[in-house]
Amino acid sequence: MKEMISNNIAGVIKSWDIDSTTINAISNPTLIVIEPGQEAAIKKTKDSFKTLMRISIEFFMEVQEPDFLLREIFQLFVEEGAGNLLAEELKPYILSGQFVDTPFPEDIISQHILNHY
Numbered sequence: 001m002k003e004m005i006s007n008n009i010a011g012v013i014k015s016w017d018i019d020s021t022t023i024n025a026i027s028n029p030t031l032i033v034i035e036p037g038q039e040a041a042i043k044k045t046k047d048s049f050k051t052l053m054r055i056s057i058e059f060f061m062e063v064q065e066p067d068f069l070l071r072e073i074f075q076l077f078v079e080e081g082a083g084n085l086l087a088e089e090l091k092p093y094i095l096s097g098q099f100v101d102t103p104f105p106e107d108i109i110s111q112h113i114l115n116h117y
Contacts, residue, residue, distance in 0.1 A: 006072050013077075022041065023082070026045065070102065
């Protein structure tokens with residue numbers, strides 16, 4: 001079941017057909033100049049990513065699979081350039097102690113969580 005959900009999440013992300021400028025604006029908002037008129041499209045894409053991330057987090061926490069979330073699902077978002085955004089969405093869950101018994105993969109800690117904060 002986890003793999004099916006993972007494939008569905010990947011399919012949703014791929015179906016969005018997001019351009020590199022939008023991905024760069026989402027993953028590194030302070031490092032890119034956004035052209036006039038692009039703000040709305042970038043916000044819509046970012047909001048869509050955040051919604052899918054929240055659904056993913058809630059689902060995998062509910063089925064008690066935080067490890068799969070942190071390894072497989074996180075990687076899907078990293079591949080799309082949205083790893084830092086997922087780190088931001090995980091913050092309330094981390095701070096509330098929901099991951100206290102879950103070891104975080106070292107690459108997530110070093111490349112996304114520490115760099116993000």
